[in-house]
Amino acid sequence: MTKFHFLLSDLMFIRNFMVSYAMIVRNLTTDQPALLAFKHQIIDPQNILANSWTTNNSVCNWVGVSCAAKHPRVGVLDLFNMGLTGTIPPQLGNLSFLVSRNLSHNNFHDHFPRELGRLSRLKLIDLSFNFLNGEIPSWFGRLDKVLHLNLRNNNLTGVIPPSIANLSNLENLDLNHNLIHGNIPHEISKFLNLKILRLASNQLSGSIPAVIYNISSLRMISVASNNLFGSLPKHICECKNLQGLQLSTNRFNGSIPRNIGSLTKLRTLFLYDINLEGEIPQDIRNLQKLEIFDVGRNNLSVDASLINFLVPFTSNVYVIIFLISGDLTFAGQIPLRIDECMNLQKLYLDDNRLNGSIPKSIGNLTRLTYLYLGENNLKGKTFAFDIFFLSVNNRD
Numbered sequence: 001m002t003k004f005h006f007l008l009s010d011l012m013f014i015r016n017f018m019v020s021y022a023m024i025v026r027n028l029t030t031d032q033p034a035l036l037a038f039k040h041q042i043i044d045p046q047n048i049l050a051n052s053w054t055t056n057n058s059v060c061n062w063v064g065v066s067c068a069a070k071h072p073r074v075g076v077l078d079l080f081n082m083g084l085t086g087t088i089p090p091q092l093g094n095l096s097f098l099v100s101r102n103l104s105h106n107n108f109h110d111h112f113p114r115e116l117g118r119l120s121r122l123k124l125i126d127l128s129f130n131f132l133n134g135e136i137p138s139w140f141g142r143l144d145k146v147l148h149l150n151l152r153n154n155n156l157t158g159v160i161p162p163s164i165a166n167l168s169n170l171e172n173l174d175l176n177h178n179l180i181h182g183n184i185p186h187e188i189s190k191f192l193n194l195k196i197l198r199l200a201s202n203q204l205s206g207s208i209p210a211v212i213y214n215i216s217s218l219r220m221i222s223v224a225s226n227n228l229f230g231s232l233p234k235h236i237c238e239c240k241n242l243q244g245l246q247l248s249t250n251r252f253n254g255s256i257p258r259n260i261g262s263l264t265k266l267r268t269l270f271l272y273d274i275n276l277e278g279e280i281p282q283d284i285r286n287l288q289k290l291e292i293f294d295v296g297r298n299n300l301s302v303d304a305s306l307i308n309f310l311v312p313f314t315s316n317v318y319v320i321i322f323l324i325s326g327d328l329t330f331a332g333q334i335p336l337r338i339d340e341c342m343n344l345q346k347l348y349l350d351d352n353r354l355n356g357s358i359p360k361s362i363g364n365l366t367r368l369t370y371l372y373l374g375e376n377n378l379k380g381k382t383f384a385f386d387i388f389f390l391s392v393n394n395r396d
């Protein structure tokens with residue numbers, strides 16, 4: 001009985017040993033050579049990998065490497081901001097247990113090796129701030145567990161591949177500052193959990209697919225500085241969680257959607273230079289959380305009753321920046337009690353048709369650092385400001 005027991009634990013020991021031996025063999029024969037190939041193929045100017053990524057040290061202890069809890073396999077590769085230079089070697093496609101890869105803020109150049117399409121466990125990909133070029137490969141569609149895809153600030157060309165629709169779990173897509181052209185694919189509507197969509201500073205054209213505004217999880221839509229056209233939707237009503245809407249510098253037309261005021265969580269609204277006409281809707285008063293309001297360089301008018309429209313924001317401590325600038329035909333006077341916007345940091349009211357005098361209470365805005373009042377019909381002396389930038393030259 002005892003003897004048998006003994007034998008059983010012996011067997012258990014041998015079995016456990018075999019399992020760990022198999023795993024050691026596997027991590028040695030896949031992840032280690034893959035990472036060593038990576039090390040040998042790149043320039044590591046700060047010698048960060050040189051002393052750590054060596055065979056006398058377990059892969060799981062290498063700088064920037066973390067292993068999965070259950071398997072002795074590399075799960076996380078965090079090699080950001082190390083000045084690493086070179087191409088991404090195809091051997092990285094062998095890290096089949098990789099869940100998270102952050103190689104941002106380096107000097108990786110050239111294109112994505114297709115072997116990376118094998119990394120089907122990936123949830124987080126951050127290759128932002130590198131020098132990658134070429135197209136976003138359609139095999140990205142195979143990485144269907146990805147939640148977070150950040151490729152911003154590279155030199156990526158081509159179109160957004162429709163296969164991206166396969167990434168149905170995507171929460172954050174950031175392609176800002178690349179050279180991507182073509183349309184925003186309708187497939188984006190498949191991202192039912194999308195929170196952040198950043199496509200700004202590319203060469204996208206066409207109109208924004210209206211389906212985008214139906215993704216109720218969205219918190220940020222940023223498509224500024226592209227060649228997008230078409231009118232803004234008459235109703236932006238489904239994305240109730242939207243905190244940022246950044247459409248500036250495109251070629252839209254039409255007017256500000258009537259019900260913009262229903263986006264009550266909105267904090268930033270950038271509608272600068274997009275060829276808008278018509279009146280600023282009264283509903284804008286509902287945007288109590290607004291921090292940045294930029295409708296400059298359009299052909300908008302303001303209803304007389306909205307002249308004091310700064311005031312609804314005044315008691316709101318969250319208001320920090322309020323921008324109105326450009327060709328906005330904003331007539332009337334600066335509200336006397338503007339100092340109630342206690343957190344105001346920037347006030348751009350230049351190039352409007354303001355008249356009357358500059359209220360002295362502006363001097364009470366202790367956080368104000370930018371004040372643009374030029375090109376109006378304002379009268380009266382200016383007085384002591386402790387302001388970083390001041391532009392108050394007026395027409396008369």
Ligand SMILES: *[C@@H]1O[C@H](CO)[C@@H](O)[C@H](O)[C@H]1NC(C)=O
Nearest residue numbers: 050051052054055056057058
């Ligand atoms: C591993 O070996 C290298 C020389 O090959 C040595 O510089 C390094 O200190 C060693 N690292 C460890 C952890 O023993």
Ligand SMILES: *[C@@H]1O[C@H](CO)[C@@H](O)[C@H](O)[C@H]1NC(C)=O
Nearest residue numbers: 023024027028058059060072
């Ligand atoms: C392989 O995995 C085992 C089990 O987690 C670990 O103890 C060992 O250090 C790993 N070997 C290498 C070279 O990474």
Ligand SMILES: *[C@@H]1O[C@H](CO)[C@@H](O)[C@H](O)[C@H]1NC(C)=O
Nearest residue numbers: 029030034090091093094115
């Ligand atoms: C690692 O990747 C290379 C290139 O993709 C491949 O040729 C090689 O067979 C892979 N090695 C292992 C152990 O999987």
Ligand SMILES: *[C@@H]1O[C@H](CO)[C@@H](O)[C@H](O)[C@H]1NC(C)=O
Nearest residue numbers: 080081102104124126148150
């Ligand atoms: C990747 O690393 C950078 C630099 O530390 C960091 O700012 C960024 O948030 C990381 N990416 C993700 C997705 O965590």
Ligand SMILES: *[C@@H]1O[C@H](CO)[C@@H](O)[C@H](O)[C@H]1NC(C)=O
Nearest residue numbers: 129130131132153154155156
């Ligand atoms: C993009 O390419 C241009 C020249 O082709 C280069 O000057 C620029 O630095 C590159 N930018 C990035 C982010 O790779």
Ligand SMILES: *[C@@H]1O[C@H](CO)[C@@H](O)[C@H](O)[C@H]1NC(C)=O
Nearest residue numbers: 138139140141142144163166
């Ligand atoms: C989409 O994902 C499925 C599996 O989820 C896969 O079979 C298919 O090849 C993927 N499509 C593309 C275009 O990658």
Ligand SMILES: *[C@@H]1O[C@H](CO)[C@@H](O)[C@H](O)[C@H]1NC(C)=O
Nearest residue numbers: 189209210211212213214238
């Ligand atoms: C948005 O959703 C509503 C109701 O769910 C639907 O009636 C409408 O057609 C959708 N709009 C678009 C552009 O898909």
Ligand SMILES: *[C@@H]1O[C@H](CO)[C@@H](O)[C@H](O)[C@H]1NC(C)=O
Nearest residue numbers: 229230231232252253254255
């Ligand atoms: C907006 O421009 C498109 C052409 O790009 C035109 O068909 C449409 O009528 C314009 N809409 C408005 C409201 O001006």
Ligand SMILES: *[C@@H]1O[C@H](CO)[C@@H](O)[C@H](O)[C@H]1NC(C)=O
Nearest residue numbers: 276277278279298299300301
């Ligand atoms: C501005 O809009 C008005 C109508 O509101 C129109 O008469 C005028 O031509 C527009 N100006 C420009 C420069 O488009």
Ligand SMILES: *[C@@H]1O[C@H](CO)[C@@H](O)[C@H](O)[C@H]1NC(C)=O
Nearest residue numbers: 331332333353354355356357
């Ligand atoms: C400001 O201009 C309006 C017309 O645009 C005029 O009715 C009003 O009297 C002016 N106010 C001052 C103080 O000059």
Ligand SMILES: *[C@@H]1O[C@H](CO)[C@@H](O)[C@H](O)[C@H]1NC(C)=O
Nearest residue numbers: 336339359360361362363364
């Ligand atoms: C500044 O604020 C104080 C307190 O709210 C007020 O008494 C004073 O009149 C204000 N100064 C000006 C110039 O409005």
